[in-house]
Amino acid sequence: MAFDHDAKLFDVLANGYHLNTQLQALLGGRPLDSLGQQEAMAFSQELSRVFKVSMSMLNSNTVTRVRTAPEIRTGNSSGVIIQAAKKDKRARSDSGEVVTPVKKSREDGVTRKEITASPYKDGYEWRKYGQKNIQNCNFVRYYFRCSRDRRCEAKKKVQQQDGSRGQLSPPMFEVTYVNEHTCHVLRAIANGGAARMAASPRTTNRPYRVLGVVDTARDDGGVLFDDLSSSFPRIGAGGSAQENETIVSCLADVIRGAAPSPLPSPWPPAAEAGASDPAAASSYVPPPMQASARHSASVGVADDGGAMTTMMIDDTDFCWDPSPFCAVGEADQDQLMMDHRDMHVDAARLADTEWPRHTSAGAWR
């Protein structure tokens, strides 16, 4: 996987080198007329895109994802046992016996570890239920569980890493996710949408997948990248909906050669801003959108000369208005619009999560 990523990055940079060679040839040949200036500008813009895409690809490698356990659930899940009465303030049965849920193993279910400087940007709502001083660690460990649905078994632990409070580098956190989210399934069932989800399986982690980027202005058909999910692990391999959406949007901007557009999604800047100003985050209103019933769609980006660069996206259920590339399926439109709206509301709520914050005195509390 890493090799594949490096190979694609090399291809992008090689393309940039080739473009620069052509630009040098153009500039070194003859005095530029208006047509030559346009060509030079086109090369320059293409080079900018190469740099931006390369930086994006490098940036996508900053997060390490490690699956620490095979997808095998362990532990007894059969229910409760009745123990001899001890001094315990916890719930008792009608007969007075102490009823204690059977503890599962320490890491029951699937776990996933992630080293990140922003442990709160994962697209889910979490409720803190405990914290613990850990031996040989300078920082306490925080325990969270999914607050979207009480029945959802997803949990996460957040542990700031020792030595990550340097002056120059941001604090790094190890986030351990335990159990998969079931809240979206529960919600779908509650909404009567089980059939729809079965017909179009989609997890909240992966609403769509970038299949590739095609530059139709190129003579060779212009495939710049294919299957970016391998090049951008966070797109295809479990990144949050907000992250994915932002990456797709930024890529569209990169391809268009423009500066990144202001927040199609609240991630990441709004989440950061929301930590200090939750009101601003919660007041964010998504722009109008169109829903698509297709399972694949394209985000088209027109270049100056009318050439078209197209980002191929799989499993895309929606896109932003006024893109003409989304066919609107009326059947699912209402539900999809609700889903999309929920996504933004969720992100805004996420910004309210209480996390250790950096004070002006340079300390964390």
Place this chain on the structure above:
DNA sequence: GGAATTTGACCTTC
């Protein structure tokens, strides 16, 4: 007043 967080006590595992 309800929801979220804090925190000490308790439970399980090693």
Place this chain on the structure above:
DNA sequence: GAAGGTCAAATTCC
């Protein structure tokens, strides 16, 4: 018995 994980009453916040 130590350490990590969870519970739930008390407290705080909105």
